[in-house]
Amino acid sequence: MEVKFDGKRALVTGAGKGIGRDLAKALVKCSAEVFALSRTQEDLDSLVQEYPGIHPVQCDLADPEATKAAVESVGPIDLLVNNAGIIIQESFLDVTLDTFDKVMNVNVRSVMQVSQIVAKGMVERGTGGSIVNVSSLASKSAVKDTTSYCASKGALDMMSKVMALELGPHKIRVNTVNPTIVMTDMGIKVWSDPAKSGPMLARIPLGKFVEVDDVVHAILFLLSDKAAMVNGINLPIEGGFLTS
Ligand code: NDP
Numbered sequence: 001m002e003v004k005f006d007g008k009r010a011l012v013t014g015a016g017k018g019i020g021r022d023l024a025k026a027l028v029k030c031s032a033e034v035f036a037l038s039r040t041q042e043d044l045d046s047l048v049q050e051y052p053g054i055h056p057v058q059c060d061l062a063d064p065e066a067t068k069a070a071v072e073s074v075g076p077i078d079l080l081v082n083n084a085g086i087i088i089q090e091s092f093l094d095v096t097l098d099t100f101d102k103v104m105n106v107n108v109r110s111v112m113q114v115s116q117i118v119a120k121g122m123v124e125r126g127t128g129g130s131i132v133n134v135s136s137l138a139s140k141s142a143v144k145d146t147t148s149y150c151a152s153k154g155a156l157d158m159m160s161k162v163m164a165l166e167l168g169p170h171k172i173r174v175n176t177v178n179p180t181i182v183m184t185d186m187g188i189k190v191w192s193d194p195a196k197s198g199p200m201l202a203r204i205p206l207g208k209f210v211e212v213d214d215v216v217h218a219i220l221f222l223l224s225d226k227a228a229m230v231n232g233i234n235l236p237i238e239g240g241f242l243t244s
Pocket of ligand 1: 013014015016017018019020037038039040043059060061062083084085086106134135136137178179180181182183184185186187
């Protein structure tokens with residue numbers, strides 16, 4: 001199945017590292033014009049060095065004013081992937097208002113803000129579009145010591161469904177991907193101890209964790225016209241974890 005995005009402008013958040021970085025490169029290979037938004041300038045510099053056609057957008061999505069200015073500066077967007085996310089590990093009894101807000105602001109509020117700016121442009125132009133929000137299996141299956149993260153991904157799934165409901169009539173599809181563990185920087189930070197990750201692995205019938213490419217391919221499909229009638233879904237990428 002070949003996916004092509006000729007003439008399409010794509011915005012990927014959290015494109016400096018991990019899933020977002022590989023997705024930005026994959027979108028270039030599919031002929032999209034790519035805007036890569038991330039927090040750390042050095043990551044964007046090295047990305048542009050590798051793929052000179054990519055437009056870097058430095059922005060901290062925790063800052064709403066900076067986010068507004070950055071996303072408006074990008075101009076019309078046809079394909080949006082809200083991928084940036086953070087995790088703070090602490091037991092439920094230790095969660096503070098500050099850490100809860102930090103996670104919710106990046107993982108949920110910024111997705112609402114970025115999507116609203118992009119979707120308003122799509123509606124005005126009447127051209128439609130596709131939005132994929134990178135959620136997590138942590139929205140479906142509780143993970144110890146990640147109250148804020150699990151709550152944020154649960155909220156993201158339901159916000160995405162409301163977006164799908166309201167934006168569908170404007171030919172804008174909205175879906176999420178919900179992977180289990182991927183060994184990016186974030187995955188390593190949380191799951192590098194085999195005593196912790198072993199029981200998770202044991203519940204995956206396919207016997208392995210998710211590769212970055214598994215997530216990238218699912219996102220490319222959802223962005224593309226091959227998924228023309230797929231709207232409002234949360235797509236688990238978990239090797240069958242939820243069956244056990
Ligand atoms: P990484 O930590 O490897 O990369 C995240 C990227 O997002 C980094 O480039 C980071 O920039 C950027 N980012 C984070 N916060 C901000 C911010 N405030 N403003 C701008 N950019 C920001 O994570 P992954 O690639 O693993 O995760 C990508 C998405 O996938 C996340 O939404 C995550 O929740 C989700 N996911 C990950 C799983 C995993 O096991 N890895 C499993 C399920 C879902 P910087 O480093 O400069 O902060």
